[in-house]
Amino acid sequence: MFGDLISDILSEEHKLLRETVRKFVKERIAPVASEIDEKDEFPENLFKEMAGLGFTGILVPEEYGGFGDDLLSAVIVLEEISRESASLALSLLAHSVLCAHPIMRFGNEKQKKKYLPKLASGEIIGGLAITEPDAGSDTASIKTIAKEKTDRFIICGSKIFITNGSIADVLILYAKTSPEKERKGISAFIYETKSPGFSVSKKFEKIGMRGSPTAGLFFENSPCSKENLLGEKDKGFDILVKCFEVERITIAAISTGIAISALEWQIGHSRERKQFGAPIGNFEMIQQKIADDSANLEVIRTYLYLLAKNYDFKKDNRIETATVKLLAGELGVKASLDAIQILGGYGYTKEYPVERYLRDAKLMDIGAGTAEIMRYIIARVLLKKYIF
Numbered sequence: 579m580f581g582d583l584i585s586d587i588l589s590e591e592h593k594l595l596r597e598t599v600r601k602f603v604k605e606r607i608a609p610v611a612s613e614i615d616e617k618d619e620f621p622e623n624l625f626k627e628m629a630g631l632g633f634t635g636i637l638v639p640e641e642y643g644g645f646g647d648d649l650l651s652a653v654i655v656l657e658e659i660s661r662e663s664a665s666l667a668l669s670l671l672a673h674s675v676l677c678a679h680p681i682m683r684f685g686n687e688k689q690k691k692k693y694l695p696k697l698a699s700g701e702i703i704g705g706l707a708i709t710e711p712d713a714g715s716d717t718a719s720i721k722t723i724a725k726e727k728t729d730r731f732i733i734c735g736s737k738i739f740i741t742n743g744s745i746a747d748v749l750i751l752y753a754k755t756s757p758e759k760e761r762k763g764i765s766a767f768i769y770e771t772k773s774p775g776f777s778v779s780k781k782f783e784k785i786g787m788r789g790s791p792t793a794g795l796f797f798e799n800s801p802c803s804k805e806n807l808l809g810e811k812d813k814g815f816d817i818l819v820k821c822f823e824v825e826r827i828t829i830a831a832i833s834t835g836i837a838i839s840a841l842e843w844q845i846g847h848s849r850e851r852k853q854f855g856a857p858i859g860n861f862e863m864i865q866q867k868i869a870d871d872s873a874n875l876e877v878i879r880t881y882l883y884l885l886a887k888n889y890d891f892k893k894d895n896r897i898e899t900a901t902v903k904l905l906a907g908e909l910g911v912k913a914s915l916d917a918i919q920i921l922g923g924y925g926y927t928k929e930y931p932v933e934r935y936l937r938d939a940k941l942m943d944i945g946a947g948t949a950e951i952m953r954y955i956i957a958r959v960l961l962k963k964y965i966f
């Protein structure tokens with residue numbers, strides 16, 4: 579039966595988790611989702627409530643106070659939250675997937691014990707700082723420097739478009755420790771934003787994902803203890819590439835969450851709205867939009883759930899993760915646009931959430947690697963790997 583494949587992938591625990599998140603989203607997020615967007619203020623109270631339910635501990639093993647290292651659970655939580663507020667899901671993703679997860683995978687025991695319980699409980703907020711004003715898609719070209727001293731690194735440089743940048747206590751920060759070695763001279767750090775020399779340069783006014791703060795950051799001779807080097811010196815690019823895989827899977831969950839809600843609006847409105855004496859759902863051009871978006875959603879979402887369930891961190895998953903991020907990202911945008919079209923004039927107003935879905939969905943074509951870069955990765959890996 580349609581929809582059953584996903585149910586087959588989920589365990590009883592996953593289904594229970596989905597119901598718990600769904601209830602919380604309906605009761606606590608749905609009533610304020612438009613307000614979060616309108617005010618563009620980070621909903622700290624909701625974040626704390628999510629922490630109380632353990633959602634900030636997704637991808638953190640139980641021994642460190644988390645929910646468990648289960649990617650499918652993370653996908654479920656992020657998808658459900660995104661059905662009402664993609665921006666809240668994005669901030670949660672930056673916290674858990676982009677900050678806690680790299681520490682869990684690449685941190686030493688001391689680092690894990692120091693940071694993971696606090697991140698899992700929401701006592702501190704996390705983020706990830708890669709992008710710079712002159713280094714976006716080309717991550718290897720970052721210019722931020724980390725100069726090695728006896729007991730510390732001194733960070734100099736700037737970052738841009740950092741989710742949670744203005745509210746984060748801890749960042750996974752990428753900087754060059756051996757600039758002459760280019761990508762092989764990048765290191766990853768667990769950087770505490772209370773360090774001297776750190777400042778937030780700018781909070782960006784965005785078209786979507788409002789309520790999830792996006793900031794520019796400055797590091798002016800800012801110290802970072804040697805104990806906070808994540809993994810080995812000059813091996814940061816390997817961490818970055820590996821963590822992008824998990825980021826792309828979870829970003830896809832935000833897109834499918836938006837697409838589900840957009841499709842629900844398409845169907846609901848097509849049933850109720852009458853023109854020419856009949857529900858508009860009777861018209862084939864409306865049916866085509868619903869059918870295409872539903873078909874794509876079913877296939878992409880099933881692929882996403884299977885990928886999350888079977889994800890093996892030790893393998894090379896670049897094609898699979900780029901594929902799901904690309905297709906889910908484009909579906910989120912298309913389903914939102916179709917919802918606007920089906921709602922007609924109503925869809926073009928701010929009285930309905932579908933215009934917000936579109937503004938939010940568009941980020942997933944850009945962040946964590948643009949749609950063009952996803953295509954580039956897929957083609958490049960295939961061209962190197964396979965001879966047809």
Ligand SMILES: Cc1cc2nc3c(=O)[nH]c(=O)nc-3n(C[C@H](O)[C@H](O)[C@H](O)COP(=O)(O)OP(=O)(O)OC[C@H]3O[C@@H](n4cnc5c(N)ncnc54)[C@H](O)[C@@H]3O)c2cc1C
Binds near residue numbers: 716950
């Ligand atoms: C709301 C928001 C939140 C973000 N959060 C974070 C975060 O938490 N941490 C972080 O580090 N970054 C974050 N980013 C940054 C994001 O990852 C980058 O914006 C993204 O990687 C693209 O980089 P860019 O903006 O510099 O675009 P560019 O790299 O300058 O790209 C511009 C255009 O050129 C295209 N292009 C570039 N190279 C190629 C190529 N080889 N082939 C074909 N086309 C190409 C791109 O696809 C794009 O269309 C965020 C961005 C936004 C908007």
